[in-house]
Amino acid sequence: MPAVRALEDRGRALTEALAVQDVLAYRGAIDTGAMLDTLLALHEELNDRPFVDSPNVAEFVERYRAAVDDVRSWRLGKTDFDFVRTLARGQFGIVDIVRSKHNKGVYAMKTLNKRALLSQREVRLSRAARAAAQTRHARTACAVS
Numbered sequence: 001m002p003a004v005r006a007l008e009d010r011g012r013a014l015t016e017a018l019a020v021q022d023v024l025a026y027r028g029a030i031d032t033g034a035m036l037d038t039l040l041a042l043h044e045e046l047n048d049r050p051f052v053d054s055p056n057v058a059e060f061v062e063r064y065r066a067a068v069d070d071v072r073s074w075r076l077g078k079t080d081f082d083f084v085r086t087l088a089r090g091q092f093g094i095v096d097i098v099r100s101k102h103n104k105g106v107y108a109m110k111t112l113n114k115r116a117l118l119s120q121r122e123v124r125l126s127r128a129a130r131a132a133a134q135t136r137h138a139r140t141a142c143a144v145s
Contacts, residue, residue, distance in 0.1 A: 047061050
């Protein structure tokens with residue numbers, strides 16, 4: 001049973017890696033919070049219509065739905081803080097001084113404007129496409145709209 005043995009070895013290696021006090025130092029690994037964020041993102045992406053039609057994906061989505069709901073409820077959000085004052089405003093968002101409702105600590109919270117970020121990304125992509133289209137090369141046909 002070499003396949004079973006290999007699976008056990010991989011499971012043991014993963015358990016040992018997660019047991020390391022400084023997970024960030026373990027071969028450049030990500031921390032547990034980042035792993036949970038990845039699970040949330042993956043679950044959300046796979047929950048989309050084209051993917052969920054696959055039986056394996058549907059099984060994954062259903063199997064981890066409760067765990068994803070738990071993780072989502074554990075995440076900190078705006079409602080976990082009291083607003084103190086605005087520190088700065090920028091093109092892509094606002095930085096506020098906030099006080100934690102849990103430990104009364106004072107923190108800076110950056111709130112990004114997703115619409116502005118996406119708009120800026122579209123502008124950069126459009127400029128890059130236009131620059132590429134304006135490049136003259138013997139084997140390139142260009143059309144700029």
